[in-house]
Amino acid sequence: MMPEATEKETPDGVQIDLISGQRMDELASMEKIRMILDGVHAGNIVILEEGLTPDEESKLIEVTMAEISPDEFNGIEIETYPRSASKDSSLLGRLMGNDGPPAKLTVIGPANQIETLHKDETLISALVSRN
Secondary structure, eight states: OOOOOOTTOOOSSOOEEEEOHHHHHTSOHHHHHHHHHHHHHTTOEEEESSOOOHHHHHHHHHHHHHHOBTTTBOOEEEEEOOOOTTSOOSHHHHHTTOOOSOOSOEEEEETTTEEEEEEOSSOEEEEEOOO
């Protein structure tokens, strides 16, 4: 006879949170960062449909570095499709704050659970362990 599942048991696998661009648009930058890091702290892989702006990505890395602790949180692994080459990357464009649209897709996970195997402009291939 199989034992009955209880609320204390965790599923055998890795949870993947797929977050739509629409949901991210409803949040302020720090709310986005907190939602991402809360998911990663819980051991989840977070996939953003539309990615983050360069400023948001920098802030995510900054906050992550502040939260790293040897026994609890090893940090994040982050992979993003490259931005389109048609984006205005001139010095004047950057000075005027023309960051352009967010990246197409971003995959974020615990550093000790996700390993990028391959990345190019059309594919992100990652190995995810249950650690």
